[in-house]
Amino acid sequence: MEKNSFDAIVVGTGISGGWAAKELTEKGLKTLVLDRGRMVRHGEYPTTTDDPWKLPYGNRATAHDLDRQAKQARTGYAIAQESKHWFVDDIDNPYEEKYRFDWIRGYHVGGRSIMWGRQSYRWSEMDFEANAKDGVAVDWPIRYADVAPWYDYVETFIGVSGQNEGLAQLPDGKFLPPMELNCVEQEFQRKLKDKFGRALTIGRAAHLTGPLTHNESPQRSTCRYRNLCIRGCPFGAYFSSNSSTLPAAQKTGNMTLVPNAIVYELIYDDKKGKATGVRVLDAETGAQTEYFAKVIFLCASAFGSTHIMLNSLSSRFPNGFGNDSGELGCNIMDHHFLAGASASVEGFDDRYYSGRRPNGFYIPRYRNLGKEKRDYLRGFGYQGGASRAGWSGLEYADEIGDDLKKKAQAPGPWNIGMTAFGEILPHHDNRVSLDRGKKDKFGLPILSFDARLRDNELRMRKDMINDAAEMLESAGYRDVRVMDGEYGIGLGIHEMGTARMGRDAKTSVLNSWNQVHACKNVFVTDGACMTSSACQNPSLTYMALTARAVGHAVEELKRQNI
Amino acid sequence: MNRREVLQRVAALMGGALTIPAFAAPEAYAKATAADWKPSVLDKEQFALVSRIVDLMLPRTGTPGALDVGVPAFIDTMLKAVCSRAAREHYLQGLRDFDTAAQAQHGKPFLKLEAAQQKALIQRQQEAAIADEHSAAAQKQKDLWQEVRSTKMLEQRTKAEGPGRKRSFILTTKELALLGFFTSEPGATQVLQYVAIPGAYHGCVPVNQAGNGKRWAT
Numbered sequence: 001m002e003k004n005s006f007d008a009i010v011v012g013t014g015i016s017g018g019w020a021a022k023e024l025t026e027k028g029l030k031t032l033v034l035d036r037g038r039m040v041r042h043g044e045y046p047t048t049t050d051d052p053w054k055l056p057y058g059n060r061a062t063a064h065d066l067d068r069q070a071k072q073a074r075t076g077y078a079i080a081q082e083s084k085h086w087f088v089d090d091i092d093n094p095y096e097e098k099y100r101f102d103w104i105r106g107y108h109v110g111g112r113s114i115m116w117g118r119q120s121y122r123w124s125e126m127d128f129e130a131n132a133k134d135g136v137a138v139d140w141p142i143r144y145a146d147v148a149p150w151y152d153y154v155e156t157f158i159g160v161s162g163q164n165e166g167l168a169q170l171p172d173g174k175f176l177p178p179m180e181l182n183c184v185e186q187e188f189q190r191k192l193k194d195k196f197g198r199a200l201t202i203g204r205a206a207h208l209t210g211p212l213t214h215n216e217s218p219q220r221s222t223c224r225y226r227n228l229c230i231r232g233c234p235f236g237a238y239f240s241s242n243s244s245t246l247p248a249a250q251k252t253g254n255m256t257l258v259p260n261a262i263v264y265e266l267i268y269d270d271k272k273g274k275a276t277g278v279r280v281l282d283a284e285t286g287a288q289t290e291y292f293a294k295v296i297f298l299c300a301s302a303f304g305s306t307h308i309m310l311n312s313l314s315s316r317f318p319n320g321f322g323n324d325s326g327e328l329g330c331n332i333m334d335h336h337f338l339a340g341a342s343a344s345v346e347g348f349d350d351r352y353y354s355g356r357r358p359n360g361f362y363i364p365r366y367r368n369l370g371k372e373k374r375d376y377l378r379g380f381g382y383q384g385g386a387s388r389a390g391w392s393g394l395e396y397a398d399e400i401g402d403d404l405k406k407k408a409q410a411p412g413p414w415n416i417g418m419t420a421f422g423e424i425l426p427h428h429d430n431r432v433s434l435d436r437g438k439k440d441k442f443g444l445p446i447l448s449f450d451a452r453l454r455d456n457e458l459r460m461r462k463d464m465i466n467d468a469a470e471m472l473e474s475a476g477y478r479d480v481r482v483m484d485g486e487y488g489i490g491l492g493i494h495e496m497g498t499a500r501m502g503r504d505a506k507t508s509v510l511n512s513w514n515q516v517h518a519c520k521n522v523f524v525t526d527g528a529c530m531t532s533s534a535c536q537n538p539s540l541t542y543m544a545l546t547a548r549a550v551g552h553a554v555e556e557l558k559r560q561n562i
Numbered sequence: 563m564n565r566r567e568v569l570q571r572v573a574a575l576m577g578g579a580l581t582i583p584a585f586a587a588p589e590a591y592a593k594a595t596a597a598d599w600k601p602s603v604l605d606k607e608q609f610a611l612v613s614r615i616v617d618l619m620l621p622r623t624g625t626p627g628a629l630d631v632g633v634p635a636f637i638d639t640m641l642k643a644v645c646s647r648a649a650r651e652h653y654l655q656g657l658r659d660f661d662t663a664a665q666a667q668h669g670k671p672f673l674k675l676e677a678a679q680q681k682a683l684i685q686r687q688q689e690a691a692i693a694d695e696h697s698a699a700a701q702k703q704k705d706l707w708q709e710v711r712s713t714k715m716l717e718q719r720t721k722a723e724g725p726g727r728k729r730s731f732i733l734t735t736k737e738l739a740l741l742g743f744f745t746s747e748p749g750a751t752q753v754l755q756y757v758a759i760p761g762a763y764h765g766c767v768p769v770n771q772a773g774n775g776k777r778w779a780t
Contacts, residue, residue: 404619
């Protein structure tokens, strides 16, 4: 019992879990950090230095890969020889989907902090106020001012490159030098400003474009512009748990990290009115263990954490842990995307770039700001880029033989394209539940998703496509092509909601400090906590909320309130 | 829409910011030159035909060509491990049809034609295939434009991955030849240019200051 007792337990080592581990251990708490997947130490990225000719099959997925990882393959990029080992096997890790649902994830230490897109945007006051103003779902129990100092703190530690723009809808931050826009993007930026008054800025990305302003991450160095981030970065140039927060936690001597530890249940003590620990299944041996702690942080990903809570039944919580409100599992959100346009760009034939920038441009939200009222609520931002075509697609060249080789040698034509990422409203009926009749190979009931885009998103999508085409046309680009891609909720890999924060325990699962309303020593600080989705990439907000919640947890422990 | 198409569309949408990872290929190259290597999907004649086509598409010039880097073996490997059974059968049927076209037009199998005749046949076949794909893409654009401009709300497109439009034999061969060739070391480093660790990003430079001014392999 003693050896299984800690001050704190963190479930999950992804973006949120890594932050919880770092903050708890740095504040002196003996912390057990559990991950359901295998161990990955910083640097253990098997394909990271492979040249193109070292990867089999032209880096494409084999038929066997697609059999095993069919759902992960819906991304279009995850299941490639360079990166497939970071994504789950869908046969071993099944889920049900009433409508197409894309749950894209990896089970290993570091979680999706290894494969994430690294785009890091603050949410604005407008985003935290939106639900209250629109009368949608419930109000956020916090405002921008509550999170702002934590954004400062997180950005400073992880290193985010970007350009301050002074926009109300996309607050400035503590940035490392911005990456460069290329020639065409610079031109497009000017045209957008002139013709539409819209901003275009370089993506704010969690990459070191210069030295960090602290000395706590000696294992990290600056970006080498290989753009092989999805493989894991041996330079630690982008933020991941493995390169950043877990080494910080390790350094304190207060962390016990246990991989292959599937947390399947919270232990609730009715008399104390507290959770006392977690039950764990060893992914390799099936052995069951109980671990105990004063405070528990669920950071197992939105659906991972909700899975654990749905599976934690007690006489106090017969419908799932902390689920007095009935909102646990409800209000699934993501960002819907693959809606936009692309075009060919003439001119600039004498211009090129060198290095592979792991980043693109960002057009912050401009719809439904101020007095504008579209036929939908909220808005979207665009992520895109311009580039000269590579060799892919040269099958459409008329040439063969020597002429084809000559054509291939010269830089290809310029193209520009962008897809919007649109806000999804929290809808009670977009939900996930446990299917107790179906078990995975560990004998645990699997998740069943029932979620789809609703009218607000589908109306927004038209603007997402139309506006992109209009901007490209106005800029004078040729052959504008629109796109409305196949999308299931989750494909944005920005899944949010299912244990939302709120002011009222009757209508929400978590309070303003990410504590379970009905059990204050359990904190949920991953995407599950989100009350609305905004349209900005959410990871930075998870980090800020996690650090903030740990600060509160430690204070409350000192005050003996939890 | 197959995975490749998804990838290309996403990449197109991101203006290529999401680089289609070009990395790849083969241990198969080493095998291809080994004396005991045998194709596993293609039979001897089919292998010879594919070899001839890719040699004409990407010949050895001042730089290595498709045969130098083992593209035929790469294609055989891709047919075996990467293609679905249906895609493989489609390809093999296309290959037979291709040879039938040679017979029909010249009274001889492809491999017995003069080089000029072979090149011309490839050109004709590829021209038709490209026109076919372009017109399908144009139709899709037209339909989507119409939908976007109509007052009707868009529907959520949830069709998961499935058998998409099947590419013609000639364009599949060209696509795989390009993939195998430009992910090989000679293709990437001698025909195009490749830098494993650029170290810096310069967003807007004269072409002749972007390395050696050739197209980047990745």
